[in-house]
Amino acid sequence: MELSKTSSSQQENNSEKTLCKECQHCLEALELVLDKEASQEDMAYVKSHLETCTHCLDCYETDKTLREALKNKIAKKCPNSLMDCIKEKLNQI
Numbered sequence: 001m002e003l004s005k006t007s008s009s010q011q012e013n014n015s016e017k018t019l020c021k022e023c024q025h026c027l028e029a030l031e032l033v034l035d036k037e038a039s040q041e042d043m044a045y046v047k048s049h050l051e052t053c054t055h056c057l058d059c060y061e062t063d064k065t066l067r068e069a070l071k072n073k074i075a076k077k078c079p080n081s082l083m084d085c086i087k088e089k090l091n092q093i
């Protein structure tokens with residue numbers, strides 16, 4: 001009788017989630033777009049990239065929703081004058 005020692009060591013190749021250069025560039029530009037600081041070039045790049053990349057589109061949607069939720073929360077809590085004050089401060093950064 002033969003004992004076949006087959007150690008089944010299945011190495012799962014967890015492909016690291018490294019973003020391709022295009023996505024990296026897109027996500028950087030995305031931040032600027034959401035901060036309304038993007039140049040037209042950035043905006044155009046993001047726009048065209050989001051049409052082809054669902055990953056970045058996902059990031060964009062999540063980020064946008066998050067920011068809007070945050071904004072609404074702040075807006076509800078703070079009086080208008082305070083909002084203006086915050087906006088002013090943000091512009092100064």
Ligand SMILES: [Zn+2]
Pocket residue numbers: 022023024026049053054055056057
């Ligand atoms: Zn992408």
